[in-house]
Amino acid sequence: MQPGNRELIRRAGVSVFLDVPWGEIAHRLPGKRGERPLFGSPERAFELYSxxxxxxxxxxxxxxxxxxxxxxxxxxxxxxxxxGRQ
Structure with a gap:
């Protein structure tokens, strides 16, 4: 993440992480490779995730x-x- 992006997100509102387990993400990826070129191979996808x-x-x-x-x-x-955060 670019250094300034975190601050932009913080100023814009509440950030949310949908914590989907890696196994589920990996299961969903095969049909998305054309849409997500950075992921390339399963190994590269795991590297980016990590x-x-x-x-x-x-x-x-x-x-x-x-x-x-x-x-x-x-x-x-x-x-x-x-x-509940408001």
């Missing part, structure tokens, strides 16, 4: 999806968490 993870974990709010939780339920849970 490099970026400390920055992601510095988010104001971290939410880990629960097994079987759909996007709508996760969004609702996140909305409640964010509401």
């Amino acid at each position: 490099e970026r993870l400390p920055h992601y974990r510095a988010a104001d709010v971290t939410v880990r999806p629960e097994a079987g939780e759909d996007a709508e339920a996760l969004a609702g849970r996140l909305a409640m968490l964010l509401e």
